[in-house]
Amino acid sequence: MSLMTLVRNAISESHNEIEETAFSVAMMDGSMGKEDYARGLSQLRQIHFSLECAIRDSTIASPFFRGEMVRTATIDRDLHSLGLSRYSFTLLPQTTTIIDQITRWGITEQAALLGCLYVLEGSRMGSLVIAKPLAKTLGLAAGSVAGIEYHTEGGAQTPMRVRQLKEQLDQAQFDDATKDALKNGAVVFMRLLNALYAVLPVGSTEKPATAGKCPFSHGGSQAHNHLNNHSQLKSA
Numbered sequence: 001m002s003l004m005t006l007v008r009n010a011i012s013e014s015h016n017e018i019e020e021t022a023f024s025v026a027m028m029d030g031s032m033g034k035e036d037y038a039r040g041l042s043q044l045r046q047i048h049f050s051l052e053c054a055i056r057d058s059t060i061a062s063p064f065f066r067g068e069m070v071r072t073a074t075i076d077r078d079l080h081s082l083g084l085s086r087y088s089f090t091l092l093p094q095t096t097t098i099i100d101q102i103t104r105w106g107i108t109e110q111a112a113l114l115g116c117l118y119v120l121e122g123s124r125m126g127s128l129v130i131a132k133p134l135a136k137t138l139g140l141a142a143g144s145v146a147g148i149e150y151h152t153e154g155g156a157q158t159p160m161r162v163r164q165l166k167e168q169l170d171q172a173q174f175d176d177a178t179k180d181a182l183k184n185g186a187v188v189f190m191r192l193l194n195a196l197y198a199v200l201p202v203g204s205t206e207k208p209a210t211a212g213k214c215p216f217s218h219g220g221s222q223a224h225n226h227l228n229n230h231s232q233l234k235s236a
């Protein structure tokens with residue numbers, strides 16, 4: 001059996017579990033609200049960011065990483081479209097645990113980062129089915145993807161991109177220890193993501209913390225532009 005078939009099988013139970021969390025179900029069944037969705041997305045934003053940084057610095061993982069796999073800017077855009085930002089929510093302890101684990105892997109077990117990359121890229125297969133019901137539950141205008149680009153971006157290429165990543169990982173001349181580390185990375189990452197998804201609130205009445213809002217936000221109904229605001233600050 002190929003390495004990536006083994007990895008896929010190894011996370012299969014965890015995948016069923018994450019699909020059944022209230023957060024996943026709410027994206028599919030029309031009960032997800034904007035703030036709850038944005039809270040979850042803001043946690044994923046920091047996870048993607050730490051993985052992107054760790055992979056960039058990794059000799060083992062960086063050759064498999066392509067520009068289309070960078071998701072941080074897309075998530076920032078989505079949060080913006082939803083009228084929020086990554087500063088709107090505090091990081092949950094479960095997110096911090098994942099980020100700490102990624103950082104440790106970046107130092108001691110870089111092949112595990114490839115397991116995480118596979119999980120996040122593989123999750124884009126799920127995005128192909130999530131996008132439509134999510135757009136509806138968030139009340140987006142027909143045809144609009146503003147706020148759900150995390151699920152729609154590069155969608156047409158997703159099956160090919162995921163297949164190619166898996167083929168490249170299968171064809172790499174990894175030794176057994178590296179293969180084990182990759183598989184363990186995917187399994188542990190899925191377990192930690194499940195722990196996060198399990199605590200993501202759905203149907204909460206809690207508003208985003210004002211104290212956590214972007215310090216550069218100028219508030220009001222006008223959407224703020226981080227890049228402009230930050231560069232204005234720099235040139236001030």
Ligand code: HEM
Nearest residue numbers: 008018019024025118119120122123125126129130162193
């Ligand atoms: C509403 C939630 C979800 C749904 C409906 C969903 C659905 C799907 C579907 C339809 C596939 C393709 C199955 C196939 O090719 O046989 C898939 C694959 C996959 N999903 Fe999910 N998914 C969800 C959440 C997640 C999450 C949260 C993750 C992890 C962050 C994830 C990771 C994966 C992975 C790694 C694959 C395997 C890709 C492959 O090896 O081809 N999924 N999912």
